[in-house]
Amino acid sequence: MILVTGGAGYIGSHAVLELLQAGHEVLVLDNLCNSSKVALDRVEHLAGRTVQFVKGDVRNRSLLNALFASYPIEAVLHFAGLKAVGESVREPLRYYETNVSGSIALCQAMAEAGIFKLVFSSSATVYGDSPRMPITENCPTGIPTNPYGQSKLMAENVLRGLAESDPRWSIALLRYFNPIGAHESGLIGEDPNGIPNNLLPYMLQVAIGRRKHLSVYGADYPTPDGTGVRDYIHVVDLAKGHLKALERLSLVHGVSTWNLGTGRGYSVRQMVTAFEEVIGRPLPHIYKARRPGDIAQCWSDTTKARDELGWEAKKGLLTMLTDAWRWQSRNPQGYGVDKAATATKKADTATETALAS
Ligand code: NAD
Numbered sequence: 001m002i003l004v005t006g007g008a009g010y011i012g013s014h015a016v017l018e019l020l021q022a023g024h025e026v027l028v029l030d031n032l033c034n035s036s037k038v039a040l041d042r043v044e045h046l047a048g049r050t051v052q053f054v055k056g057d058v059r060n061r062s063l064l065n066a067l068f069a070s071y072p073i074e075a076v077l078h079f080a081g082l083k084a085v086g087e088s089v090r091e092p093l094r095y096y097e098t099n100v101s102g103s104i105a106l107c108q109a110m111a112e113a114g115i116f117k118l119v120f121s122s123s124a125t126v127y128g129d130s131p132r133m134p135i136t137e138n139c140p141t142g143i144p145t146n147p148y149g150q151s152k153l154m155a156e157n158v159l160r161g162l163a164e165s166d167p168r169w170s171i172a173l174l175r176y177f178n179p180i181g182a183h184e185s186g187l188i189g190e191d192p193n194g195i196p197n198n199l200l201p202y203m204l205q206v207a208i209g210r211r212k213h214l215s216v217y218g219a220d221y222p223t224p225d226g227t228g229v230r231d232y233i234h235v236v237d238l239a240k241g242h243l244k245a246l247e248r249l250s251l252v253h254g255v256s257t258w259n260l261g262t263g264r265g266y267s268v269r270q271m272v273t274a275f276e277e278v279i280g281r282p283l284p285h286i287y288k289a290r291r292p293g294d295i296a297q298c299w300s301d302t303t304k305a306r307d308e309l310g311w312e313a314k315k316g317l318l319t320m321l322t323d324a325w326r327w328q329s330r331n332p333q334g335y336g337v338d339k340a341a342t343a344t345k346k347a348d349t350a351t352e353t354a355l356a357s
């Protein structure tokens with residue numbers, strides 16, 4: 001059985017579906033602070049199989065101990081974390097506590113239970129403003145400009161030190177580039193709280209009529225058309241990368257770092273044009289000053305993941321945008337009211353209490 005922390009979230013729910021489809025038993029631990037249990041109901045529907053779910057916090061050591069004692073867990077995919085850059089600037093302690101202390105609590109409980117296989121959700125943000133493109137895994141890590149990025153780099157360093165201290169650990173640090181898109185069914189996808197920070201969720205909400213226009217942050221970058229360039233990757237390709245990493249951890253010890261991207265960069269202007277093609281109409285957008293903390297460009301070298309994991313992203317930009325649009329147009333309010341309703345369900349809290357006591 002695989003424990004998936006944060007498995008009700010955007011990337012986690014797609015990974016849970018891939019795990020179920022590959023025949024794994026799955027236990028999800030999620031406190032639903034940024035997700036809905038409905039996502040997992042839909043995953044079960046798509047897979048035709050059930051997922052064990054416990055509503056609870058990854059920082060709760062006694063709950064973790066109880067989970068490891070109650071379920072035959074062999075490995076952990078650790079997605080649980082907070083990811084909003086702006087919020088991390090306003091509430092740094094909450095970010096360090098969840099993303100760093102949460103990872104420490106998880107590893108402590110895993111070690112106590114004798115489980116040493118861990119796949120960690122890291123980010124290309126750890127490279128900072130890299131002077132080298134494309135970015136390989138041995139490019140030096142940079143100085144992330146916000147507590148979110150710092151917390152990912154800190155967690156990576158904690159995991160690296162841990163693996164160096166004890167040869168039983170096999171840890172994958174997966175550095176995601178820019179995950180977008182949704183499962184082709186249109187049943188699961190990204191459901192951001194409040195005003196989206198990221199480019200594609202914002203474009204989707206403009207297209208659906210929830211926001212007036214997109215603001216393009218900066219047209220004076222040293223890039224071919226002046227707008228920022230990123231390596232967008234389909235969330236299903238990304239999810240599949242986790243299964244490959246998991247397989248690989250059975251063969252290698254210590255820490256392994258893999259970039260998960262496509263190896264191709266697109267500018268904001270290119271994204272807008274491609275998205276307009278998908279929706280069949282113009283997308284209202286205006287040009288604004290650069291967003292503080294943004295870098296000009298960032299795309300991956302994917303050679304290491306291809307050679308060592310036998311994995312590469314298969315889905316192109318139009319598929320990413322078409323799948324994202326299908327999800328958004330079929331679910332204009334995301335998971336909608338169910339998100340809040342599920343989060344307060346008394347039964348879920350009872351599960352956490354019962355397991356932890
Ligand atoms: P998400 O917010 O949709 O998923 C995170 C999940 O973790 C949510 O379901 C949330 O409820 C849960 N969670 C948060 N704090 C928790 C806690 N203390 N205990 C238990 N559960 C908790 O985000 P996502 O986009 O699916 O990201 C998953 C992981 O990937 C995160 O660690 C994120 O930092 C990392 N990542 C995301 C991106 C991206 O662009 N989406 C890029 C790089 C890295």
Ligand code: UDP
Nearest residue numbers: 197198199202215216217228229230268294
């Ligand atoms: N971006 C933009 N308008 C938005 C959100 C993002 O122009 O409303 C730009 C941003 O400046 C960057 C690119 O889109 O060049 C991707 O931004 P996102 O926040 O999605 O990813 P990140 O910057 O974290 O890689």
